[in-house]
Structure formats: structure tokens, C-alpha cells
Amino acid sequence: MSFSQDVKKELAGVLPKARHCALAELDALVLFAGEGKTLDDGSQVLRLNTENRHVAIKFFTLLRKTFNIRADVVVRRSSKTGAISYGLLAKSPELIAVRKASLQAGCCKRAFIRGAYLASGSISDPNKSYHFEVVCETPEIATRLQKAINSFEMDGKIVERKGSYVVYLKEGAQIVDMLGVMEGHISLMALENVRILKEMRNTVNRKVNCETANLSKTVSAAVRQMEDIRFLEERLGIDNLPEGLREIAAVRLEYPEASLKELGEMLAEPLGKSGVNHRLRKISELADKMRKS
Structure with missing residues (x-):
């Protein structure tokens, strides 16, 4: 029925x-x-x-x-x-x-x-x-x-x-x-139960999708960072980078799956996420500049 x-x-x-x-x-x-x-x-x-x-x-x-x-x-x-x-x-x-x-x-x-x-x-x-x-x-x-x-x-x-x-x-x-x-109070409760389950399912799916998207962005960013660092290593040499960039490049090469927060905690003088991101962006800009030259 x-x-x-x-x-x-x-x-x-x-x-x-x-x-x-x-x-x-x-x-x-x-x-x-x-x-x-x-x-x-x-x-x-x-x-x-x-x-x-x-x-x-x-x-x-x-x-x-x-x-x-x-x-x-x-x-x-x-x-x-x-x-x-x-x-x-x-x-x-x-x-x-x-x-x-x-x-x-x-x-x-x-x-x-x-x-x-x-x-x-x-x-x-x-x-x-x-x-x-x-x-x-x-x-x-x-x-x-x-x-x-x-x-x-x-x-x-x-x-x-x-x-x-x-x-x-x-x-x-x-x-x-x-x-x-x-x-129709029995039917009302049955419908409410369905609505609650659907809302819970949708909430879980949204969280999973959000986490998946964030993970995908993190992985993609890490891959690009590794490519830029290896490019600079071949063209310039890591040791010729400024000290701050040299240190973050070495840590990223050693820990390719680490998050920005984790990378910052591994430095001699720990940095926050924004500081790590700033250094990695500088590396990316330098790599792009050398690719175009």
C-alpha cells in the first residue's frame, strides 16, 4: 500500500x-x-x-x-x-x-x-x-x-x-x-520521520562533499607546489633560494602529504598557515617567472 x-x-x-x-x-x-x-x-x-x-x-x-x-x-x-x-x-x-x-x-x-x-x-x-x-x-x-x-x-x-x-x-x-x-497524526509522524532521516542524510552528504572538495583542493595545491619546487631545484638549485623559501621547500619535498598547518609546525621557527602559504606562493611566483624567461 x-x-x-x-x-x-x-x-x-x-x-x-x-x-x-x-x-x-x-x-x-x-x-x-x-x-x-x-x-x-x-x-x-x-x-x-x-x-x-x-x-x-x-x-x-x-x-x-x-x-x-x-x-x-x-x-x-x-x-x-x-x-x-x-x-x-x-x-x-x-x-x-x-x-x-x-x-x-x-x-x-x-x-x-x-x-x-x-x-x-x-x-x-x-x-x-x-x-x-x-x-x-x-x-x-x-x-x-x-x-x-x-x-x-x-x-x-x-x-x-x-x-x-x-x-x-x-x-x-x-x-x-x-x-x-x-x-492524520500517525501519518504526520511517519512523514516527519522520513523528513528527519532525509535531512540527516543530506547534512552528512554535504559534510562529506565539503571535506572531499577541501581534500581535493589540498592535494592539488600540494602537487603544484611539488612541481614548482622540483622545477626550481633543476633550474636554480634549492640551496640558492632565500633561507625562508629554502626551508619550506625542503620540508614540502620531505612531507608531500602534510597540511599547511603541519608544515608550519615542522619549521625551525614555527609559522602559521598564512605564513606557510605566503612562502609557498613566493616559490610558485618565482617558478612561473622562470618558466616564462
Whole structure:
């Protein structure tokens, strides 16, 4: 089961505590994965179509607990793919309350967002990327969902894709917050664990890359210094160099893998890194000058 399906399984088990929140979640389920109609006799019909068994059970349970009515359920299996889908239909004059659900309270907005995700949402595998989205049929529905999401200080955006309108979040921290808003606390902790491990891995990789780069620079510099010293040894002779340069050249030749700090500590009068670097740079400048002459 994917991470997204794990989230839906958890959220399907979260039941609203208040009736108005149950109405908001039912409204979202029907709006994003079904339809609502008013019959000639005034009765209200709510229909839900889903391939997720847990979502079907959630819809059925909310109807029973909120209105004390049951939905008729039809289970179909695709002859081509073998996928199972669930069709649920409920009829009652009382169901008009679902279609009039209000999203004024924060708790109702949470329930509405949860229902929207259950009906038409997905979250990518956090080990690969961070992406939360809900697919909407119309720009009006997308805007309604976006406003509900952004009321929790998030930055939900809308993009049109293949005739649908997708409300999405891209940042890991915001998706963690979204799971909290939807009350998917187990999934939230699972995502946080992945984020922590990824951050630790990235930190270690950055340090390793930095150390590798520094080591590479140190080795390259040492190789150039050795080449310059040997060139001067052939053309001029080490003994003909000024005393300070002669001393650092001899130490570098003897200890080709030593750092600048280590070289400085080996001198008769110890020098710091900047002093050693200054002398080696003088040797390099002298070698370059002689190469050009």
C-alpha cells in the first residue's frame, strides 16, 4: 500500500465529533467524488463513487451516524483491470442539510479538507518527493478548497491539468501541517520521520562533499607546489633560494602529504598557515617567472 493510501486509511477512521463537521465532510465527499440531486418530490439524493473501500465505509458510516439512514451499495469489478469500485446512493429529505453545509468554523474546514482528500486527493511517497494535491472538476470548487486550506496559513496553489483543476502543496513542512489539519497524526509522524532521516542524510552528504572538495583542493595545491619546487631545484638549485623559501621547500619535498598547518609546525621557527602559504606562493611566483624567461 502506498503512503497516500495509508493516509486515506487513517483518515477514513477519523470521525467528526460534531454534526456540523460531519455535514461538511459529507459535502466534500459528494462534491469531489459524487453528486447531489433534488428529486421532484423534494427528496435529496447523494451519490458517491470510489475505488477505495475505506472511503466507501466512511461515507456509509457518516450517513448512519448523522442521519440514521443507510446507503445502498453496489460493488463492481472492472473486466479490463480487475479494479473494484463502490457506488453508494442515499435518499432522504434530511440530506438537504449536507448540501447546505457551512464552512465558517475551523473544525468544519478541517472536515471539508479531509473529505476532499479522501475523495480525490493524493500525497507522493515522501522518500522521493513532497507533493500533496486534490483534483477538482471546476475552478469554483478548486477555489473553495484553496480558501479552506489557506485559512490554516498555508500556500495552496491551483493549476489546470487536462481539463481539471488541481489544488496542491509542494513543501514538506506544509504537507506535515496539512496532515495535522486533517487529523492524520500517525501519518504526520511517519512523514516527519522520513523528513528527519532525509535531512540527516543530506547534512552528512554535504559534510562529506565539503571535506572531499577541501581534500581535493589540498592535494592539488600540494602537487603544484611539488612541481614548482622540483622545477626550481633543476633550474636554480634549492640551496640558492632565500633561507625562508629554502626551508619550506625542503620540508614540502620531505612531507608531500602534510597540511599547511603541519608544515608550519615542522619549521625551525614555527609559522602559521598564512605564513606557510605566503612562502609557498613566493616559490610558485618565482617558478612561473622562470618558466616564462
